[in-house]
Amino acid sequence: MGETPVGGEVPRRGSLTVVGTGIDAVSQLTPSARGAIEGADEVLYLLADPVAALRVEALNPRARSLDHFYGPTKARRETYAEVVEAIVGAVIRGSCVCAVLYGHPGVSALPGHRAVARVRAAGLPARMLPAVSALDCLFAELGVDPTTSGLQTYEATYFFVRRPAVDPHATLVLLQVGMLGEAGGAATEAVAARFRLLLDRLVGLYGLAREAILYEASPYPGAAPAVDRFALGDAEARAPSVMSTLCVPGQDRPPVDPDARRALELSGG
Amino acid sequence: MTSVAPERRLSDFFLRLADDPSLLEAYGRDPQTTLTSAGLGDAQIDAVLGGPDAVRSAVETELTNDSALRRLITAPRMSTEGGDEPDEPDEPDEPDEP
Numbered sequence: 001m002g003e004t005p006v007g008g009e010v011p012r013r014g015s016l017t018v019v020g021t022g023i024d025a026v027s028q029l030t031p032s033a034r035g036a037i038e039g040a041d042e043v044l045y046l047l048a049d050p051v052a053a054l055r056v057e058a059l060n061p062r063a064r065s066l067d068h069f070y071g072p073t074k075a076r077r078e079t080y081a082e083v084v085e086a087i088v089g090a091v092i093r094g095s096c097v098c099a100v101l102y103g104h105p106g107v108s109a110l111p112g113h114r115a116v117a118r119v120r121a122a123g124l125p126a127r128m129l130p131a132v133s134a135l136d137c138l139f140a141e142l143g144v145d146p147t148t149s150g151l152q153t154y155e156a157t158y159f160f161v162r163r164p165a166v167d168p169h170a171t172l173v174l175l176q177v178g179m180l181g182e183a184g185g186a187a188t189e190a191v192a193a194r195f196r197l198l199l200d201r202l203v204g205l206y207g208l209a210r211e212a213i214l215y216e217a218s219p220y221p222g223a224a225p226a227v228d229r230f231a232l233g234d235a236e237a238r239a240p241s242v243m244s245t246l247c248v249p250g251q252d253r254p255p256v257d258p259d260a261r262r263a264l265e266l267s268g269g
Numbered sequence: 270m271t272s273v274a275p276e277r278r279l280s281d282f283f284l285r286l287a288d289d290p291s292l293l294e295a296y297g298r299d300p301q302t303t304l305t306s307a308g309l310g311d312a313q314i315d316a317v318l319g320g321p322d323a324v325r326s327a328v329e330t331e332l333t334n335d336s337a338l339r340r341l342i343t344a345p346r347m348s349t350e351g352g353d354e355p356d357e358p359d360e361p362d363e364p365d366e367p
Contacts, residue, residue, distance in 0.1 A: 053341040057341075070344075220328075
């Protein structure tokens with residue numbers, strides 16, 4: 001049995017649950033995420049569209065946005081630090097906090113991971129629930145199976161500046177191409193020119209004729225996704241929107257290594 | 270005095286969908302008929318058929334006209350790490366050639 005402090009109440013122990021709304025908060029919010037939002041003392045959210053915000057506020061009237069931490073020219077790193085501080089601070093003060101992020105809360109979402117790590121480091125419970133990401137929507141709506149020829153996925157700026165090795169057989173998915181090279185909280189007109197540089201890089205890897213797709217999952221039920229197919233060498237390819245994902249579908253699986261296949265057969269008994 | 274029924278909002282319809290799986294199922298099969306049955310107008314139906322940008326524009330117009338809800342209209346925030354995150358100290362500059 002634990003001791004009860006003399007002459008005072010037992011201090012409340014805070015906790016954190018980080019959830020995602022899915023891309024379409026109307027139809028993709030999971031039952032467990034919904035329960036976490038409804039049962040929280042405080043709900044802090046960062047969302048991409050007003051319908052998602054309406055839904056979260058309808059589920060818990062104590063929900064409030066963290067959007068005010070963003071600024072068009074304010075460094076994202078600074079914004080993230082403030083967002084994490086707001087979430088962790090509420091937990092430390094004793095609240096059962098639900099942080100709600102757009103899409104999957106652990107995909108392209110640094111503040112969620114950092115908040116969970118900080119709360120756990122403080123000795124308090126923290127968990128992240130899975131959700132539907134843009135990548136999940138892409139698999140379904142573009143008919144891409146990541147196991148057919150493999151999948152490589154990167155945040156677009158990371159891909160451009162760090163130049164990871166690319167498997168030309170695998171599907172390549174670049175997230176956040178609409179924020180290519182942006183360090184602030186909003187996309188600028190410079191993204192269009194940077195996107196051309198990215199396409200030039202991809203032409204060098206895949207050739208002019210390889211098909212690419214600019215894809216944008218719909219955040220609204222009933223509205224079709226935006227799907228723009230083009231050849232990488234197409235000089236008229238349109239610039240991405242802030243929500244766009246670029247996909248280069250996989251092609252021509254690599255040949256089977258006979259020695260590797262034989263090794264598998266021999267180990268089969 | 271004649272009372273005027275408030276105009277139905279697309280955003281309210283979406284919230285109804287979220288709490289009514291059978292309505293969501295019907296809407297998934299036939300958005301146009303379901304929207305019409307719910308009393309939404311041609312402009313709202315056209316927005317849904319026009320894609321995400323048209324829907325967002327229609328919803329933002331609705332919320333702009335509501336003083337309590339226009340605060341919900343914000344730019345999409347992409348929570349991306351980007352290429353501006355240093356993960357190792359900068360190498361010292363090479364000394365100039367003599």
